[in-house]
Amino acid sequence: MLEVRNLHLAFDDLVLAKDMSFALEAGKVHVIIGPNGTGKSSLLKTLFGDIAPQSGNVSFDGTSLHKKQLPAWRQQFGYMPQDIKLDVGLSVLEVVLLGQLNALSLKLGDSLIEEALSALNQIGLLHLANRDVRTLSGGQCQMILFAQALMRNPKILMLDEPVSALDLHFQQVLLEHLDQQTKQKGWTSLMILHDLNLAAQYADNLLVLKGGELYAQGAPEDVLTPELVYEVYGVHADVVLDSMGVPFVRTQRRGLAAFENMKKSFIQPEFNQEKFHHAK
Amino acid sequence: MAEAVDAQRRYEKKRWLVLAVLLFALVLSFIVDIATGPSLLGLSDVAKALLSLFGLPIEVSSTTEVIVTNLRLPIALMALVVGGSLGVGGAEMQTLLNNPMASPYTLGMAAASGFGAALMLYLGSLGLTQELVVPIGAFVCCMLSASMLFGLAMMRHISSGQLILAGIALLFLFQSLLSLVQFVSSPELSQQILFWLFGSLTKATWGNVAITTAVVFGCIGVLMQDAWKLTALRLGEERAKSLGVNVVMLRLKTLVLVALMTATVTSFVGIIGFIGIVAPNIARMLVGEDQRYFIPLSFLVGAFLLSSASVLSKIIVPGALFPIGIVTAIIGVPFFFWLIIGKRR
Numbered sequence: 284m285l286e287v288r289n290l291h292l293a294f295d296d297l298v299l300a301k302d303m304s305f306a307l308e309a310g311k312v313h314v315i316i317g318p319n320g321t322g323k324s325s326l327l328k329t330l331f332g333d334i335a336p337q338s339g340n341v342s343f344d345g346t347s348l349h350k351k352q353l354p355a356w357r358q359q360f361g362y363m364p365q366d367i368k369l370d371v372g373l374s375v376l377e378v379v380l381l382g383q384l385n386a387l388s389l390k391l392g393d394s395l396i397e398e399a400l401s402a403l404n405q406i407g408l409l410h411l412a413n414r415d416v417r418t419l420s421g422g423q424c425q426m427i428l429f430a431q432a433l434m435r436n437p438k439i440l441m442l443d444e445p446v447s448a449l450d451l452h453f454q455q456v457l458l459e460h461l462d463q464q465t466k467q468k469g470w471t472s473l474m475i476l477h478d479l480n481l482a483a484q485y486a487d488n489l490l491v492l493k494g495g496e497l498y499a500q501g502a503p504e505d506v507l508t509p510e511l512v513y514e515v516y517g518v519h520a521d522v523v524l525d526s527m528g529v530p531f532v533r534t535q536r537r538g539l540a541a542f543e544n545m546k547k548s549f550i551q552p553e554f555n556q557e558k559f560h561h562a563k
Numbered sequence: 564m565a566e567a568v569d570a571q572r573r574y575e576k577k578r579w580l581v582l583a584v585l586l587f588a589l590v591l592s593f594i595v596d597i598a599t600g601p602s603l604l605g606l607s608d609v610a611k612a613l614l615s616l617f618g619l620p621i622e623v624s625s626t627t628e629v630i631v632t633n634l635r636l637p638i639a640l641m642a643l644v645v646g647g648s649l650g651v652g653g654a655e656m657q658t659l660l661n662n663p664m665a666s667p668y669t670l671g672m673a674a675a676s677g678f679g680a681a682l683m684l685y686l687g688s689l690g691l692t693q694e695l696v697v698p699i700g701a702f703v704c705c706m707l708s709a710s711m712l713f714g715l716a717m718m719r720h721i722s723s724g725q726l727i728l729a730g731i732a733l734l735f736l737f738q739s740l741l742s743l744v745q746f747v748s749s750p751e752l753s754q755q756i757l758f759w760l761f762g763s764l765t766k767a768t769w770g771n772v773a774i775t776t777a778v779v780f781g782c783i784g785v786l787m788q789d790a791w792k793l794t795a796l797r798l799g800e801e802r803a804k805s806l807g808v809n810v811v812m813l814r815l816k817t818l819v820l821v822a823l824m825t826a827t828v829t830s831f832v833g834i835i836g837f838i839g840i841v842a843p844n845i846a847r848m849l850v851g852e853d854q855r856y857f858i859p860l861s862f863l864v865g866a867f868l869l870s871s872a873s874v875l876s877k878i879i880v881p882g883a884l885f886p887i888g889i890v891t892a893i894i895g896v897p898f899f900f901w902l903i904i905g906k907r908r
């Protein structure tokens with residue numbers, strides 16, 4: 284269980300988490316959604332120990348995150364940051380191998396190479412193993428980095444917008460694979476998605492962030508409503524249940540005039556108020 | 564699957580082959596370097612003299628033996644060690660700063676060494692011999708300038724781009740201070756400073772070759788232990804962190820090692836430019852950036868380049884020795900342009 288208690292995170296007067304608390308169960312896929320600039324990536328970095336929060340506690344299976352035990356804490360993670368650019372003279376296999384950084388020595392054993400190749404094989408990219416990563420497309424790079432995260436054999440898997448560059452086929456390959464491994468191996472998986480329909484399809488638990496608060500949390504069918512979509516994104520949408528009982532969000536076009544009438548708070552949610560109070 | 568493992572093994576063999584070819588070229592240029600000079604020796608005589616040094620029972624004339632052992636060998640060895648250390652230093656600065664145009668001199672280390680040496684020449688020997696005081700001055704100033712960067716590198720929020728900016732600021736500072744020393748010096752002293760700045764291998768003695776070799780190989784040994792971490796660093800600092808690399812520690816450790824090598828090398832031979840930029844770029848093109856191969860090959864290429872430059876410096880003007888720092892820059896600049904214009908992706 285990955286637990287966050289009373290987390291407070293702010294950059295100057297930009298508050299990204301206000302007294303935030305939640306617990307993520309193992310063996311489930313947890314998906315974070317929310318508007319741009321609301322602190323989703325910063326939350327992942329905080330869980331990883333890369334950003335120190337002003338206050339609050341993060342723990343995994345009863346052990347708290349302490350600055351002094353950072354290497355041991357991070358060893359439990361497979362973490363795939365948002366940036367997918369790979370501009371380095373390495374082969375695909377070498378990039379995947381780096382997932383097992385601590386096990387690598389000057390002489391590479393067959394077993395590690397086979398492990399990396401099997402990670403590539405699982406996502407259907409074995410044929411790229413010996414290619415220079417600089418010759419790959421953005422989407423291929425993203426898949427390779429996913430294989431690298433799998434190679435870490437993590438307890439907690441955190442993915443920051445893992446499908447942002449992927450075509451329909453590889454979106455499904457990555458997410459199905461993630462779902463299957465999470466359940467088989469009991470990982471605690473946490474990812475950020477922007478596509479609400481993908482989030483609805485793959486989330487066991489949906490966390491909606493807005494203005495530094497955990498706005499809603501629960502099963503997608505309970506959380507995703509037209510009201511929530513409007514309150515969080517300022518967008519009118521219909522939400523229907525598809526044949527599998529999964530909510531499907533379809534946005535409505537209402538023209539730019541609809542946004543002009545909207546309160547400014549949608550563009551800079553809550554922060555204006557904070558600044559206002561600060562100034563006073 | 565087995566096919567992919569084989570392909571990887573073949574790729575590894577190919578890179579070993581590149582290392583072997585470069586090693587062979589290096590041995591050749593080393594022998595030619597020893598053979599060229601005011602009294603031209605035959606290549607076979609040099610090879611024989613070297614083999615007899617290793618204890619093989621081969622007849623060598625005593626003149627050849629004296630020229631090889633006492634005069635040429637320290638200089639030729641210094642060329643290898645200095646070239647290699649500049650190559651590896653460049654490779655690691657480029658890795659650390661994520662910039663293929665970085666070199667051991669990028670962060671102002673050469674300028675600081677130059678200032679240290681010039682200051683010592685200006686102040687006089689302080690009761691010690693000049694051969695001792697000038698290298699010490701260069702070493703101390705170089706490490707002093709580098710330690711300011713160590714302080715910055717230890718800060719978590721400092722990015723590699725900001726490190727370069729700080730390094731450039733230091734470069735300008737020490738260049739100005741160097742100009743100041745030259746400005747207040749007599750013309751004769753100014754000339755002496757200028758000659759130090761050119762860089763020259765002729766100051767090599769068995770003593771300083773031994774010190775340089777020990778420092779350089781010690782530092783490279785430590786760097787090789789972090790080979791995979793340094794490879795991971797090239798994926799970007801954030802991603803290296805996500806793989807469990809302590810980026811701040813690695814950055815500091817690498818910077819200290821490069822500074823130690825650079826300070827030692829420059830204090831004995833002065834400033835030799837461009838090898839540090841060029842060698843790692845050639846190595847990268849040949850074996851990629853798996854540091855297990857990239858570090859040794861950067862060494863071999865750097866050593867080969869300086870060794871060849873040493874040969875050139877002796878034959879450009881027959882009978883006279885051209886300062887080697889000038890030769891390397893003249894070879895380096897066209898290559899540098901080719902690199903900028905021809906850089907793929």
